[in-house]
Amino acid sequence: MSFLSLLARNRLALAGLIVIGLVVLLALLTPWLPLKPPNVTDTSNRFQPIFSDGALLGTDHLGRDLLSRLMWGTRLSLAVGFAAALVAATLGAAIGIVAGYYGGRTDNIIMRGVDMLMAFPYILLALAIVAALGPGLLNALIAVAAVNIPFFARNIRGITVGIAHKEFVDAARLSGMSNTRIILSEILPNVIPVIVIAMSTTVGWMILETAGLSFLGLGSQPPVADLGSMLGEARSALITNPHTSVVPGVMILIIVMAINLLGDGVRDALDPRLKSGALNRPLPATMVARDHQPAPAQAEGILTLSDLQTQFHVKNKVYRAVGGVSLSVKPGECLGIIGESGSGKSVTALSVMGLVASPPGVIAGGSVRYQDQELIGAPYGTLRSLRGREVAYIFQDPLATLHPLYRVGDQLIEAIKCHRPIGRADGRRKAIELLEAVRIPNASARVDDYPHEMSGGMRQRIGIAMALANDPEVIIADEPTTALDVTVQAQVLSLLDDLRRERGLAIVFITHDFGVVAQLCDRVAVMYAGRIVEEGATRAILDAPRHPYTARLMACVPELGGGKRRLEAIPGLPPVVSDLPEGCAFAERCTRVRGDCRKGEIPLENGVRCLHPVTYQEAPA
């Protein structure tokens, strides 16, 4: 049912369905319509134009009524096209099921044959068959059906292989059912939907192909005509009487287009990826939809976020991934942002340079300030020139974040080239320098490697080298050590720490690991459900966490890399950010919760967003 309603929602597919339905209906009714006989010649009335008396669409070179010939021709073309599709589907499915069900050598031999047939340009096979059998509509039908059998056989075999190893088939086999019965009662019902879909996408094609063979004079023979042979016969009068060609040609176009529209609709309705809208392309920069321009943030540091709000608009729901975050980082300082996955920490980081995938991402409010430059709502050109040059990113999982098909050296050089011209030799030298700066051994050879030729730790260093390429002022590192093992992780962290000291970089470090924070960060902000719940100097928070959530986080991760990587040790799940409860978002999971926690907005006071914070004397819960 949902399939039909999805189809109905697709207006183009619906239009296709209506058009093809009408054409089929008219074709079925043709024998009963008040039409002139299609094959009676009347040479005194040759080439009557369209809309002439007694012949709505005119007449052809033998004076036959074009409207009548069109209807009968359509009937024939549709019948032949559908018949060819049916024959191809039946035989192809039979071959595919046998190959898929029996497997082994049977499968091997059959599929080799199928591959062989598919190695032909299809028309050669069709022509060879027609050459052997002789021209004629039935032979054209056989030829078109035959060339499409491999397509069906291959598709259906794939499905059958999947089904043939399911439990219910094994059970049937054990109960002593014969193979034939299993195929008919267990396999066939499961592949029929696939057959129908494959047919719906190929029937338009088959109508076109049979019309083509008829057009060449190899299909229907005079005086009977399908649409293709009508067009073929009209060709000699193309220049003098074009309407005799246009009438059947347009009819073929209408039929095939309607079927294609319908077929696309069917495919879209069945493709789950399109349903969720996941195939949207992200825009060059995140969309900004702020209802009002906020007061410019107080520029305390080099990068200042104030009341940043980033949302995801999916269908009718709004997910408030970042619900008003204010942060600031100074040159030479390292700020940690910590939280569970889904807490909004990565989205916060990506919002800075408009890198949140959009759609569905929307920056709905707040301000981000780099030095004196407002970034939210800044034109794309400004944003682009700052990306990588002033504010650079290091991402998690460099296998996915490096381009797989370019050499790492070229990717480094490109990072430089985006912001200033650099020659080939210079670029290469600089790339090698960068690799050496991140302590990649044998840098001058490694520069020509592809990412897949390197180890995970090595790739992560490439990511860091790329961020350093333009000597940025700020580096935003989004869980850059998560995919690495403990030793490599420690190396990467100390590398970042050195760079910060040497170059005076401001680093925003996003992680879920308190051990990492302890090693690297001067200050830390703890995020939960899109908001900061606690903020302060790393030492102070590590010694005496005040928000119950912070305390629990720390209890989960005793030391660097040694404890739980993910923070599932806290009972319960973070709330869904489309439907936040009133009051404290942590209330559901909090052991200190009281009645007033669930009412009203809880402010961030003295660095903690909690009404009943853990106090000094108490041991962390």
Next chain:
Amino acid sequence: MLRFILNPYILKRLVSAVPVLLGISVIVFAIMALIPGDPATAILGSYATPENVAALNEDLGLDKPLVQQYFIWLGNMLQGDFGRSFALNRPVLDEVLERFNATLILAGTSFVLCSILGIIAGVVSAANQYGWADKAITFVVLLGISIPSFFLGMMMILTFAVNLRWFPASGMWPIYGSRDIWALIDHLAMPALALSVVATGVIARLSRSAMLEVLRQDFIRTARAKGVHERGVVWRHALRAAMVSIIPVLGVQAGFVLSGAVYIEVVFQWPGLGRMLVDAILRRDILLVQGGVVFVAACYVFFNIVVDVAQSYLDPRIKT
């Protein structure tokens, strides 16, 4: 050159083509063996004289068992003897090679045209998803893949040759005048365009979805974070990665272009293999059909090897 051929990957592909070619010859031979009635008379058709029939029986050993006949036929072909077209009274291979030239020019041009246009259309469409360019391209593509190429060709003749007189209506060369490159382009423009329309549509569609798939991936975000201009993101980063899935589609579409050439050659009276095959079928010139089909199929198999090799160069992750 030798080192290129001896590259193990290419060598492997070349060797794997042998059974495919043998299979093709078996299929063609089997189809021809289906011809009802006395084979020699059926093959020679109405042009047969008793001497011809006797000669053919001798040539193909039509009185011998089928398997033996096949090997005689195959052996002859391997020696470049595709038999004789009795209707044209010349060796099949000579006729096929002469026609092949014309088809290669037409199909080759169309293939280049549809690859370039299709990929550009697909990329522009994906980069402007849901924008007016995307909608316009999607509509034109739908029209393009729905219109029968032979009808489109006829309408182009009517419009551009008869009414506007921009291009000649048919043929490959002017009847009078010099046979230079400009004359060829003049004659080639319409048929090449008409032939490329369907394949352009299919390639545009697949390129669009391949691009959308790639544009969502993490390395695109990395490129943007580096400050790569959007043009570079789309054309350098995304398209490069999408090519990996577009190239195989091009290989398949080459077969469709070759197939569509049959119609276009008939409509524009292009002196190529397709028109030769149709004429040969209508004349029942079976040996010519047989030879033409085997020849084109073999060319197509080799073309596909070229595509595979191109693919291996494009994607360093494929071990060559």
